[in-house]
Amino acid sequence: MTDDVLLSVEDLHTWFELRRFGLFRVGHVRAVDGVDFVLHRGEAVAVVGESGCGKSTLARTILGLYTPTRGRIVFDGTPLNTKDERAMRAYRAQVGYVQQDPFGALPPFMDVRRILDEPLVINGIKDRATREARIRQALEDVRLTPVEDFLGKFPHQLSGGQQQRLVIARAIILQPKLIVADEPVSMLDASVRVEILQLLRRLQSAYNISILYITHDLSTVRFFSERIFVMYGAKIVEQARTRDLLDNPQHPYTRALLNAIPDPDPDNAHRFREVPPGEPPSLLNPPAGCRFHPRCPAVIPGLCDVQAPPDVELQQAHQVACWLHAEHVRQESA
Amino acid sequence: MASNGFLRVEDLVLHFRTGVGTVQAVDGVSFSLERGRTLVIIGESGSGKSSLAKAILRLLPRNVQAYRGRVILDGQDLMTLGEEQFRREVRWRKMALVPQAAQNSLNPVLRIDEQVCEPLLAHQRAPSREAAMEKVREAFRLVGLPVDFLSRYPFELSGGMRQRTAIAMALVSDPSLVVLDEPTSALDVLTQANLMNVFKRIKREFGTTFILITHDIATASDLADDVAVMYAGQIVELARADRFYREPLHPYSKKLMSSVPTLKQEKELEFIPGRPPSLINPPKGCRFADRCPARFDRCSVDPPPAAVDGRQVKCWLYH
Secondary structure, three states: OOHHEEEEEEEEEEEEEEEOOOOEEEEEEEEEEEEEEEEEOOEEEEEEEEOOHHHHHHHOOOOEEEEEEEEEEOOEEEEOOOOOOHHHHHHHOOOOOOOOOOOHHHOOOOOOHHHHHHHHHOOOOOOHHHHHHHHHHHHHHOOOHHHHHHHHOHHHHHHHHHHHHHHHHHHHHHOOOOEEEEOOOOOOHHHHHHHHHHHHHHHHHOOOOEEEEEOOOOOHHHHHHOOEEEEEEOOEEEEEEEEHHHHHHOHHHHHHHHHHHHOOHHHHOOOOOOOOOOOOOOOOOOOOOOOHHHHHOOOOOOOOOOOOOEEEEEOOEEEEEHHHHHHHHHHOOO | OOOOOOEEEEEEEEEEEEEEEEEEEEEEEEEEEEEEOOOEEEOOOOOOOOHHHHHOOOOOOOEEEEEEEEEEEOEEEHHHOHHHHHHHHHHHHOOOEEOOOOOHOOOOOOHHHHHHHHHHOOOOOOOOOOHHHHHHHHHHHHOOOOHHHHHHHHHHOHHHHHHHHHHHHHOOOOEEEEEEOOOOOOOOOHHHHHHHHHHHHHHHHOOEEEEEEEEEHHHOOOOOOOOEEOOOOEEEEEHHHHHHHOOOOOOHHHHHHHOOOOOOOOOOOOOOOOOOOOOOOOOOOOOOOHHHHOOOHHHOHHHOOOEEOOEEEOOOOHO
């Protein structure tokens, strides 16, 4: 089983120090506060959560852009050492990044050919013919064809969807094992989103690439991921296979999230939607105990507001961090 | 669709002059909306939907090439009013706008209460500052914001709260028509659901008429009584929401509906290949023809709207 694990994230914490006037340490923004999961080869996993839950920080820590405060990341059997420049460069060549704003991700002064050439040159592929062939292959893979039409174009000459395809081409050109996609389609039109997500799915299957797909839009994950992690207040509160999570959500936050998503149904206009009151928690001063407890309809006073719940393994690879499922643990240790 | 609507828009045209040509953003739009109902205008980027909002509220930039048609609100043709009269009597009094990314349009150096009462004081809708503040507090209660946020600055509020502030600003002068341009697009699912509940409550309590402009068909269904689908500066389908959602008729509407991922039902997801036409020199015939799976030879001529099943569909298939 461990043979097909590509990425293992263990007790990961990423904290940012907050200083007033550059001098006085006021506290830490605990953006990732104890995250554990594994990602298998060729698997697509969605990390779902609202803004401010820490999912983008999680993505960037996995990309090596932030140094973990605690815990570790193990990629393809090797723990990441952020202090080793060479190792990190080699690591980054194996992880592609697709971000939310396609136009912001592309240098406006470089044409398509140069944009795709750059990662190859940086990673020491000296032979021009090889680079040219890989550029063509990448453009074919993302269906920016005929290739000749696109090689000389600049980012502003492409539509949003085409720009994002180019970003994806750049992400796959070094044949990575993992792609981290942070809200890859939220800035694109509704009718283009499906195209891009299907493209990522095709690439995943053709090249056995693992995808970590970060989003707040649960309605797309059903089609594009095998498992879902739900993040709230810098922690993962539920992990399950996609079907299981959508059909049988266990955490009250997950249930609230699913309930809040409208399907295009005209009857929606005639009824109010049940939404938990309040706002997502501060990551500087998170609530004591379970971070969702101030908004939870099923809160157990004296427990949820005092002690953080443990991760409970339910059947079929379904894990939830909630006292509703862990009462037996508490009682055993009492 | 009733022809004596609370709001009637007839052949509205708004073209902009630019360096590369004339952008025909709104190209002959007509619809009618009854009091207390919500019309959702669904369109993607480049459809002209934001320009339509601006055209209705007469928030025009300097490079207008053409602006004509009729906008009849409660029996009065607003297009016949002069600038000053429109500003005094209509804008922020009878009609208000919550613009796109409104949460970013709040003045960062003014306290919230200063900003929200500004429309009242600027348009003489309150006899005194104290009366204005009372209306502001009422508007805050309506949108579900705690009144102690009034003394704060925008940066102290989250995105969802700032958006509610912008909505409060639109409501504070008791307008009968509120235009919402993508009111929830940058917000999280739970905040979106919360805001939709706020709009529903306002609809029920005050009978306010809303025009909601969005690309998000699913969220639109939360408020829609009537639906207009906009493509390349024109309305291609206009129907009551229950009929539209159960069965869209125009080929573009059908494709749009099938490209929306749904949680609750199993479906085959589709996308629409190609891109919408440029609004500079739009094609002469039907503007959707080159992406339409049902295209045939008549489509080289721009179809007039056909009346089908109580709705309007701009498509030769229904003639």
